[in-house]
Amino acid sequence: MLTVSNLTKNFGSIHAVQGVSFTVEKGEVLGFLGPNGAGKSTTMRMITGFIPPTAGTAVICGHDITKEPVAAKRCIGYLPENAPSYHTMTVTDFLTFIGKIRGFEGAELKAKVEGAIAKSRLESVRKQTIETLSKGYRQRTCFAQAILHDPQVLVMDEPTDGLDPNQKFVVREMIKEMAADKAIIVSTHILEEVDAVCTRVIVIAGGQIVANGTPAELRARDPQGRLDLVFRNLTLTEAQAHV
Amino acid sequence: MSNVKQIKTIFQREFKAYFDSPVAYVFLVAFLVLVGFLTFGVTMYYERRQANLTPFFFWHPWVYLLLVPAATMGLWAEERRTGTIELLLTLPVTLVETLVGKFLAAWAFIGIALALTFPVVLTTAWLGDPDFGAILCGYLGSLLLSGACVAVGVFASAISRSQVIGFVIALAICLFMLIIGFDPVINAVAGWGVPANIVNAVASCSLMQHFDAMRRGVIDFYDIGYYIGVMVFMLSAAHVVTDNRKAS
Structure with missing residues (x-):
């Protein structure tokens, strides 16, 4: 896809x-790993x-x-880094705007907005302006705009960055729910996320791919099966490794 | 045409965004107070004892110079600051649709400010017997002039990282395009021995000269074409700049 x-x-x-x-094929969740x-x-x-x-x-x-x-x-739904959105709009207005731009109108537009609100668990804040929301809700609002049109390809840049453990859990659950019929790319530098949601992992360092495989394959590269050590070995340059 | 629908969606969001903050109302009040003060206080509208809007339209270029950049400075700079530019430019809209939508929203906002000056017309009609054709023509000229300033503002906002820089650049470009056609400046330059045909050629490119005819009640398609040309040129420039700069 x-x-x-x-x-x-x-x-x-x-x-x-x-x-x-x-x-990335349908049904895959590709973890995009790499240092900042x-x-x-x-x-x-x-x-x-x-x-x-x-x-x-x-x-x-x-x-x-x-x-x-x-x-x-x-065909793409995109959740940019830091989940930007128009802060003076309400959640519903913002999603309606995205829906219109995506070419929906009338009853279909309404249904898409409702669907996105339900899937992103935003019912309780739908009439609030985005500036009044907590970071977790803002993240989910931007997530809702990414999935509103039921895209075949979903690209998410650090979707759990800066969220508390409960919010991270919710976002991961949402990704898993979505995974069956989409091709998903998730970037992260949180290694636990890899096990939680990804079916395949690409490690990128210095602008190049240094590893591409399933989480299990990646783990197998270290005798103790520790992902953090694998990650360190793959991404640290010679000079940094000695510091 | 889907193009028009996309432009409309962008327009609606942008236009509504103006009124989401109290700044819009402050802006409208500032515009009306400024225009009113200049018309009645400085150019002595009553004391002239003439039922026309000459002293009113005289000030429009200068009021736009100050206030249009304030209305347009955020159009792109704000998207950059909050990161929504990344959202906007990855949605299935073309840059042309986005630019035109933003431009029309800002222009419509200025148009509202202009429309709210209607009491001046009522006053004139009550006091005397003005030429309504000339007044309409003056308003049309003023609207076109403001459109050209808005297009400059869209361009300035596109090349600026912050709102303040967007404001200053828009003000500088508008000021330049106004004063090259401002009579005292033309006379001064002519006085330096610059050939008259060069002075006239430069002046004919100014925002001012084309408005001068229209505020006196003369509609010339050449003037209308000029303003549309400025708008198209500035928006095209904004398109090129945004296309090149969106990466940074």
């Missing part, structure tokens, strides 16, 4: 992402069409993001 081929991004002389390729600044967000921003790649492309449900951006964007 999602094919990323040789995705590359240079910011001037900085090589943020270098030749990243992978595919590894190129996770940049890769996701290129897949979702926010920034143009220097080279390579991503094909979403048969639509090339660089050639047919609008058609490709229709």
